[in-house]
Amino acid sequence: MKKSIKLLLILIVSFGFLNAQAQEELLGLIEDSEEKTEQIESTFNGTRIINGHSVETRGAGTLDVIFMHRFGRLNSGSYNLWGLDDAWIRLGAEYALSDDFTVGVGRSSFEKTYDGFLKYKFLHQTKGNKNFPFTSTALATMAINTLKPTDPDQEIQFSSRVSYTYQILIARKFNRSLSLQIAPTLVHHNIVDTPMENNDIFSVGFSGRHKVSKRMAVTFEYYYQVNNNTEKNNYNPLGLGLEIETGGHVFQLVFANSQAMTDTSFITESSGDFFDGDIHFGFNISRVFQLKKNQPTKKW
Amino acid sequence: MKFVCAIYVFITLFAPSILLAQKYISNSSYIRFYSEAPVENIEATNDAGKSAFNLSTGEVVFSIPIKSFTFEKSLMQEHFNENYLESDKYPNAKFVGKIHGFESTLDTWQEAKAEGKMTIHGIEQDVTYEGRIKIDQNSMEMEAIFPIQLEDYKIKIPKVVFYNIAEIVEVTVKFTYEKIN
Structure with a gap:
């Protein structure tokens, strides 16, 4: 038994x-016996952090329409409704020709500036079989100031209106919530106001994103100017933001010491002292349209 | 008695290799999910799924890499991975179970039932799905269409989104297999 x-x-x-x-x-x-190499995606939610670019480019065939808005200064008092009476806007559109290459144009009411840029993501952060620690994107922008001269008889050459920005954006997504970016930057103004000023200004951008929930994140952005034009009332740009991602849109609420939204202006011409309350409240809204649809897997 | 035991141990140890002759492995696959909603229908397809089937026991397994789902819209695909399925944490959807209710000698399409454990988004659920199966001497086909309730797998749909996602999505799974030796 x-x-x-x-x-x-x-x-x-x-x-x-x-x-x-x-x-x-x-x-x-x-x-799979072999581990695959995977690209790290979504280092940042948007192609902008506050005013500056992030390493992100949109997927091929995507049109991203970005509306940026900055109010006046928070410390401008009740008469000015703490800045809400003033407004600057930038309307922009950028189209992803491939997953890594984007072209964009924009028009900003600040100094009536037109801008255009080329952006190419040339390194991808990866994990798995091959580990690569960061994503890197090259950015070249051109801005054309179209303000009329104060003296109507004065003639301004076209070349004098043009300025450029060259950036290498380097970012790492450390984990699901934290991404940091560093950006060596060169801004070149074809013409400056006085012979004392530099045409070429070198700076380094530091920015980051920390997700507080799946769809909300806090962001910051700071550019340290190495050889800034101190003769001018010029501060290093500093901004803080709150980001809300809702599917096809990204909303960014920002507080920054610059009212300019184009790269050449905000990096070298931010006139506000952030810690004295010269803060511009504003927002960026990005809406994405897929113009060229991705091909689905074939049925059989 | 010892003899019986010895035979049993022998079977236990060597049976899998004996049964190997009855095994099929997928050579092509098609996975699709479809969500119908008033604003926008959402569809994604994937051909990177893999499956294996043991004809003698009816056991079936499949594994689908989440990252390989292709959407019409790139950003939607990014959000699907980043916010909904969290594919960096849960890279594969898996099914481990058994197929029963079919005649292994019949070589035409026939109804069958798959019963087992489905794992999506790191959540395991007991499921039973109806599908069709076709067994040939050296090849096999299998297909099933079934609903998946997102809530069951803790896939949360936020209230404020501009994609309207249905609570239940329809999943189509098709595999073709070849016999392995």
Whole structure:
């Protein structure tokens, strides 16, 4: 009697073992023996952090329409409704020719500036079989100031209205919530107001995003100017933001010491002292349209 | 008695390799999910799924890499991975179970039932789905269409989104297999 119970137990245990082993073996047949290399996506939600670019480019065939708005200064008092009476806007559109290459244009009411840019993501942060620690994007922008001269008889050459920005954006997504970016930057103004001023201004941008929930994040952005034109009333741009992502839109509420929204202006011509309350409240709204749809996998 | 035991141990250890001759492995796959909503229908397809089937026991497993789903809209695909399925944490959807209710000698399409555990978004659920199966000497086909309730797998749809996502999405799974030796 005892023996048969023992046998039964052995039967049950070994049969269970056999069963599990068979399923394990089936799973083993379909599991990849080699680890794949995966690109890290969504380092930032938007192609902008506050005013400056992030390493992000949109997927091929995507049109991103960005509306940026800055009010006046918070410390301008109740008469000016703490800045709400003034407004600067930038309307922009950028189109992703490929997953890594984007072209964009914009028009900003600040100094009636037109801008255009080329943006190319040339390195991808990856994990898995091949680990690469960061994503890197090259950015070249051009801005054309179209303000009429104060003296109507004065003629301004077109070349004098043009300025450029060159950036290498380097960012790492450390985990699901934290991404940091560093951006060596060169701004070149074809013409400056006085011979004392530099035409070329070098700066380094520091920015980051910390997600507080799946769809909300806090952001910051700071550019340190290495050789800024101190003769001018000029501060290093500093901004803080709150980002809300709702599917096709990204809303960014920002507080920054610059009213300008084009790269050449905000990096070298931010006139507000953030810690003295010269803060411009504003927002960026990005709406994405997929113009060229991705091809689905073929049916069979 | 010892003899019986010895035979049993022998079977237990070597049965899997004996049964190997009855195994099929997928050579092509098509996975689609479809969500119908008033504003916008959402569809994504994937051909990177893998499956294996043991004809003698009816055991079936499949694994689908979440990152390989292709959407018409790139940003939607990014959000699907980043916010909904969290594919960096849960890279694959898996099914481990058994197919029963079919005749292994019949070589035409026939109804069958799959019963087992589905794992999506790191959540395991006991499921039973109806589908069709076709067994040939050296190849096999399988297909099923079934609903998935997003809530069951803790896939949360935020209230303020501009994509209107249905609570239940329809999933189509098709595999073709070849026999392995």
